[in-house]
Amino acid sequence: MQNVVILGSTGSIGVSTLDVLARHPERYRVFALVARQRIDRLLEQICTFRPTYVVVTEAEPAETLRNRIRDMRIACEVLTGADALAAVVSAPEVDIVMAAIVGAAGLMPTLAAAKAGKKILLANKEALVMSGALFLNAVKDGGAQLLPIDSEHNAIFQCWSANAIGQAPSVAGVEKIQLTASGGPFLRKPLSELNEVTPDQACSHPTWNMGRKISVDSATLMNKGLEVIEACHLFGASAEQVDVVIHPQSIVHSMVRYLDGSVLAQMGNPDMRTPIAHALAWPERIQSGVAPLDLTQMSALQFEVVDRERFPCLTLAYQALQAGGTAAAVLNAANEVAVDAFLNNRLRFTAISDVIAATLAKVSAPTIGSLAELLAIDAEARLIAATQIQLRAA
Numbered sequence: 001m002q003n004v005v006i007l008g009s010t011g012s013i014g015v016s017t018l019d020v021l022a023r024h025p026e027r028y029r030v031f032a033l034v035a036r037q038r039i040d041r042l043l044e045q046i047c048t049f050r051p052t053y054v055v056v057t058e059a060e061p062a063e064t065l066r067n068r069i070r071d072m073r074i075a076c077e078v079l080t081g082a083d084a085l086a087a088v089v090s091a092p093e094v095d096i097v098m099a100a101i102v103g104a105a106g107l108m109p110t111l112a113a114a115k116a117g118k119k120i121l122l123a124n125k126e127a128l129v130m131s132g133a134l135f136l137n138a139v140k141d142g143g144a145q146l147l148p149i150d151s152e153h154n155a156i157f158q159c160w161s162a163n164a165i166g167q168a169p170s171v172a173g174v175e176k177i178q179l180t181a182s183g184g185p186f187l188r189k190p191l192s193e194l195n196e197v198t199p200d201q202a203c204s205h206p207t208w209n210m211g212r213k214i215s216v217d218s219a220t221l222m223n224k225g226l227e228v229i230e231a232c233h234l235f236g237a238s239a240e241q242v243d244v245v246i247h248p249q250s251i252v253h254s255m256v257r258y259l260d261g262s263v264l265a266q267m268g269n270p271d272m273r274t275p276i277a278h279a280l281a282w283p284e285r286i287q288s289g290v291a292p293l294d295l296t297q298m299s300a301l302q303f304e305v306v307d308r309e310r311f312p313c314l315t316l317a318y319q320a321l322q323a324g325g326t327a328a329a330v331l332n333a334a335n336e337v338a339v340d341a342f343l344n345n346r347l348r349f350t351a352i353s354d355v356i357a358a359t360l361a362k363v364s365a366p367t368i369g370s371l372a373e374l375l376a377i378d379a380e381a382r383l384i385a386a387t388q389i390q391l392r393a394a
């Protein structure tokens, strides 16, 4: 029996993870659930999965939940605060940590899991993008195991020759990693109309059902930009070795092209329970609940070149990657602030990329020395991005 902690249990990935775990009660037990504020959903999860602990990062909802659990006489301890979060993730009973908090907020608990040598299922791409080598060194030093949940990276992992896992592309015979991008809800929208799109339109993803922040990232293609950086870190690739191709159907989840001309692709219906089940059980295979793929029942699969004028965020991500140092952390911080402003009707969709470009130009991005330095640069980038948003509101 393996004990699992889910960081971000109330979100899209958290719910899919619990769905897979529920199919395998003989293999997995939920040790702890972590969320920020969605108490009603968390309470339902507690009733179903009976974790030993829950951590609610906001103090007021934590107190509300504590009272409700006491009234219902459920044996589950409700904790709050950063120390409690790190302690739960690092507890000796814990085998697996699903890192599915959205954004930079997920960095500290995921780092704690790395230092404690856990098996980490990494959905939270922002943590890796912002901290890069610092996080990978913590994984190595802590003796942790890192498995990708992001559908493209899980696909690449599955397409990497089994006997070359852990080797850099040049050693593994890999020529190119090709990430597929759906193109999001605005792939065919006239460019002149992008200025007026609403948060709900941006969050109506054509193929995946996801949280609001990553949905907006898909609509700008910043999601793919973050994924290019994520792929470089996870697979030891250079920016030149990672390409993006538009594939509106989201059936091919990514491809690996080898030196001998072979291209390996991983396919499946767009449902995150497949990569979750894959990483949970790897190197074994378990049921995920995902319907089998029937290619005879689908329309043609399309592949297209990315229109860089429509999607300037992808170019910004490649620029940050080439710049090196903490530029990717600045990119990520500015994007988080700009997307939040867009979702709260304080910024136009088309201005998201302007705010990120202006922030990248204003914040110097030296190579990371320490976690404290990284957090300082993240905070500085957020302040500059907020100023840029105010300038555009004026």
Ligand SMILES: NC(=O)C1=CN([C@@H]2O[C@H](COP(=O)(O)OP(=O)(O)OC[C@H]3O[C@@H](n4cnc5c(N)ncnc54)[C@H](OP(=O)(O)O)[C@@H]3O)[C@@H](O)[C@H]2O)C=CC1
Pocket (backbone or CB within 6 Å): 007, 008, 009, 010, 011, 012, 013, 014, 034, 035, 036, 037, 038, 039, 057, 099, 100, 101, 102, 103, 105, 123, 124, 125, 126, 149, 150, 151, 208, 209, 210, 211, 212, 213, 214, 272
């Ligand atoms: N959804 C998907 O299909 C995919 C997601 N990912 C990545 O996985 C991560 C999660 O995405 P998704 O599930 O869609 O996001 P959601 O917005 O659906 O869920 C986010 C989760 O994080 C919790 N959370 C948010 N802020 C904090 C905080 N400050 N402290 C603690 N918990 C917090 C939320 O709690 P609460 O609900 O209480 O607010 C919720 O449980 C992202 O990094 C995303 O990029 C990657 C690939 C696919």
Ligand SMILES: CC(=O)[C@@H](O)[C@H](O)COP(=O)(O)O
Pocket (backbone or CB within 6 Å): 150, 151, 152, 180, 181, 182, 183, 184, 208, 217, 218, 219, 223, 224, 272
């Ligand atoms: C499911 C998943 O991994 C998302 O990151 C997905 O990739 C979003 O779709 P697009 O970014 O391709 O629109």
Ligand SMILES: [Mn+2]
Pocket (backbone or CB within 6 Å): 150, 151, 152, 227
């Ligand atoms: Mn993805």
